[in-house]
Amino acid sequence: MNGKNQPRRLRVGEGKISGYLSILLAILSLGGVICFHFPEYFTTPDFRAFYSVDILRTILFSCLVFSFGFALFSFLLSRKIVLGGIGVLISILAIVLGGHSVEVKDFQQSIFSVSLDWLLLDILILTIIFIPLELFFPKRADQTKLHLEWKTDLVYFSISHLLVQLTAVAVQSPAELIFNDYGLDLVHSKISNIPFFLQLMMAILVADLFQYSIHRLFHTNRFLWRFHAVHHSIRTIDWLAGSRLHIVDILVTRAFSYIPLYVLGFSMQVFYAYVIIVALQAVAAHANTRINFGPLKYLIVTPQYHHWHHADDPEHYNKNFAIHLPLIDRVFGTYYLPNSKWPKTTGLGNEQFPKGFLKQFLFPFFNDPQTTKLKDPSER
Numbered sequence: 001m002n003g004k005n006q007p008r009r010l011r012v013g014e015g016k017i018s019g020y021l022s023i024l025l026a027i028l029s030l031g032g033v034i035c036f037h038f039p040e041y042f043t044t045p046d047f048r049a050f051y052s053v054d055i056l057r058t059i060l061f062s063c064l065v066f067s068f069g070f071a072l073f074s075f076l077l078s079r080k081i082v083l084g085g086i087g088v089l090i091s092i093l094a095i096v097l098g099g100h101s102v103e104v105k106d107f108q109q110s111i112f113s114v115s116l117d118w119l120l121l122d123i124l125i126l127t128i129i130f131i132p133l134e135l136f137f138p139k140r141a142d143q144t145k146l147h148l149e150w151k152t153d154l155v156y157f158s159i160s161h162l163l164v165q166l167t168a169v170a171v172q173s174p175a176e177l178i179f180n181d182y183g184l185d186l187v188h189s190k191i192s193n194i195p196f197f198l199q200l201m202m203a204i205l206v207a208d209l210f211q212y213s214i215h216r217l218f219h220t221n222r223f224l225w226r227f228h229a230v231h232h233s234i235r236t237i238d239w240l241a242g243s244r245l246h247i248v249d250i251l252v253t254r255a256f257s258y259i260p261l262y263v264l265g266f267s268m269q270v271f272y273a274y275v276i277i278v279a280l281q282a283v284a285a286h287a288n289t290r291i292n293f294g295p296l297k298y299l300i301v302t303p304q305y306h307h308w309h310h311a312d313d314p315e316h317y318n319k320n321f322a323i324h325l326p327l328i329d330r331v332f333g334t335y336y337l338p339n340s341k342w343p344k345t346t347g348l349g350n351e352q353f354p355k356g357f358l359k360q361f362l363f364p365f366f367n368d369p370q371t372t373k374l375k376d377p378s379e380r
């Protein structure tokens, strides 16, 4: 929804987009340098096994080069030096601190660390995919990238990434504690003998079935809805806004979709592949792009499909709970995908939801958002 106060859409050719990209890449580079200096505090032990340090250095070097390049582009197009200037200054700071050639010393993992490495890499990957997609193939062409609440959504995105290791442990520990003595060895050995691709498809189906159930419960249970309403308070949906999820929502949903994967004994490669797929698809499902994926849209969840889940017209409430497979909604009678139509508006109708991360974090603990979305879909 674009109100009067909505900032004007950024246009290609004005030099602003390149200025912002220069700043973004400079910040990513500076963050990368910090990771190289203090891996014990800012990198994820589970992910380090998969890294090639040489490739990371090349990525960091490329980010610095592109940051300078975009700054120059911004100067030439806009004839203003503020945005590009900030990008150049931050890049210079990253270079002064060692740039891509910082030496990694031997270190001991700190007890408490945050996953800055995962945050930086994922922002880089998602930026490369989704910024051009939303810029050149937008569904709502008047919707700007920097919508009114983008800073709030960036805080959500950053926090959920920085704490990825912590939430994985929080979810994994109870699973191991509860199910370790259940003698599921036979099931584990049967599943681990299935070829990788088939195992991955099964993992997606199992996780989505559990995710579907808990998502539906988040809509129908009055207390749980308080937390999930935070996600539905997004009015301007794009890939970044899709990260707006209350921490309780994240923990419960991850527990429900990951625990069956641990319990049934899917291989760790399948598990990590699934984590990457769900991270990408959850972001993609919110993207503001008109690409409709042809017949594929009946097989996998696409932006059009998930935007209907966010429709603020009560007629379309409680549809499309799946995050991977529309088939699950078909089976349980919650499927809705009119041919080429999209919802007119999204959000919580007239619901006055608080703005800002901290207020939204506290809100569900003390308030009950009065909304008709609490109706059980089976009632209609």
Ligand SMILES: [Zn+2]
Residues within 6 Å of the ligand: 215, 219, 228, 231, 232, 309
């Ligand atoms: Zn929902």
Ligand SMILES: [Zn+2]
Residues within 6 Å of the ligand: 231, 242, 286, 306, 309, 310
């Ligand atoms: Zn959503």
